[in-house]
Amino acid sequence: MNSTWTFTDDVDAFLDAAGASLAARPAENTLVLTVTASLRHNGPHAYGDAAPLLGWWRGADGEVAGTLVHTPPYPPLLGAVAPEAVAPLAAALPLTRINADRTTAEALAATWPGHRVDQEQRLYRLETLVPPSPTPSGRPRTATAADRELLTRWHLAFADQVGQPGMHAERTVDERTASGRLTLWEDDGVPVSMAGAAPQIAGTVRISAVYTPPEYRGRGYAAAVTARISRVAREAGAQEVLLFTDLANPTSNGVYQRIGYRAVSDRLLISVAEAR
Numbered sequence: 134m135n136s137t138w139t140f141t142d143d144v145d146a147f148l149d150a151a152g153a154s155l156a157a158r159p160a161e162n163t164l165v166l167t168v169t170a171s172l173r174h175n176g177p178h179a180y181g182d183a184a185p186l187l188g189w190w191r192g193a194d195g196e197v198a199g200t201l202v203h204t205p206p207y208p209p210l211l212g213a214v215a216p217e218a219v220a221p222l223a224a225a226l227p228l229t230r231i232n233a234d235r236t237t238a239e240a241l242a243a244t245w246p247g248h249r250v251d252q253e254q255r256l257y258r259l260e261t262l263v264p265p266s267p268t269p270s271g272r273p274r275t276a277t278a279a280d281r282e283l284l285t286r287w288h289l290a291f292a293d294q295v296g297q298p299g300m301h302a303e304r305t306v307d308e309r310t311a312s313g314r315l316t317l318w319e320d321d322g323v324p325v326s327m328a329g330a331a332p333q334i335a336g337t338v339r340i341s342a343v344y345t346p347p348e349y350r351g352r353g354y355a356a357a358v359t360a361r362i363s364r365v366a367r368e369a370g371a372q373e374v375l376l377f378t379d380l381a382n383p384t385s386n387g388v389y390q391r392i393g394y395r396a397v398s399d400r401l402l403i404s405v406a407e408a409r
Contacts, residue, residue: 138199138218138225140188144172147187147202154189154197158213159335160258160397161234163375165212167331167339168202175304180204188226190218201226206298208232208402216240230404238401247406252296252379254402255386257394259363259374265392269353271320273361276310276327284315287327291344295379305329305342315342316365318358326354328362336372343376343385356388363392 141147148155148169155162155169169187171179178184183205190199192215199214201222208230214222219240222228231241235253242248276284281303288302309315309329318326326349329342340362345355359376366374376394378386 138188138190138201138221140186140225142177142184142186144169144177144185144187147189147200148173151189151197151200155200155212156335159337160256160373160375162200162212163256163331163334163337163339164210164232165200165202166334166337168204168210170332170334172204180301181206188222190214190221192217208404211237220244230402232400232402235399235401238403242403245405248403249406250401250403252402253381254377254400255380256397256400257376257378257389258397259367259393260395261393262360262363262367263391263393264360265353265356267353269318269320269357271318271325271354271357273316273318273358275313276315276317278307278310280310280315280317280324281306283324284310284327287344287346288342290346291342294344314362316358316362318354318361320349320352320354325349325352326358328355328358330362330366333366333369333371336370338366338369338371338374340366340374340376355385356392359389360392 155166159166172185181204186203188201189197192198199218200212201209203209209228211233214237219237223241223244231238284306285302288305314330316328317324326345328340331339331341340359343355343359363374378389
């Protein structure tokens with residue numbers, strides 16, 4: 134059998150082909166799993182006006198050993214990819230940006246005339262949860278629809294902080310509050326920090342959108358709200374609880390390590406130097 138990439142805009146066809154492969158390695162494929170779940174739930178324009186492009190690679194043994202999901206305006210996103218699938222991908226698609234594990238991203242970028250690293254991310258896995266010490270004042274609560282305006286503003290501020298498009302913040306807030314996947318930390322009745330969680334897929338939950346407004350930072354709220362939502366995910370049956378950080382932010386990396394998260398792998402967002 135020839136080793137080849139196959140592409141489609143049909144998320145069901147993609148998951149029929151690659152779903153089992155993705156679920157077998159849920160930590161490495163966490164982003165592809167959650168993006169395709171959103172496409173299946175919200176339709177092909179869940180992330181933008183352009184149709185998505187989804188691809189999978191089969192090796193000589195016929196098994197899927199590489200996946201790609203592109204939802205403009207976000208860069209193409211790779212799941213776990215076998216090294217021998219990288220060159221065929223570069224030949225099949227005129228890539229100018231990529232979000233992939235460090236080794237794969239660097240291998241792809243080596244085929245470009247020049248490139249720049251736009252962001253370095255680190256994936257963490259929760260081992261033994263360690264409550265923050267000292268515990269900050271205040272208490273957690275599950276966010277509700279009544280918090281929609283505040284949560285939308287905070288999601289937009291978070292997106293701006295991490296350099297991502299801020300589209301669909303309202304939809305994200307609505308989905309997460311409806312399913313109890315947004316937690317607020319309140320101090321003296323005032324919301325001071327938030328953390329969200331993606332849906333549980335293949336036994337895995339990824340924590341995201343951990344945000345504290347600047348005026349409330351440095352008081353331990355982010356650690357407390359992250360510990361709380363991580364505990365809730367574990368109690369709901371998640372076998373693994375994950376989160377990503379920006380390696381350029383040593384403060385957040387330190388916070389998560391202190392409450393029990395341990396590094397798994399790095400991802401790079403890389404683009405061709407001339408591309409904007």
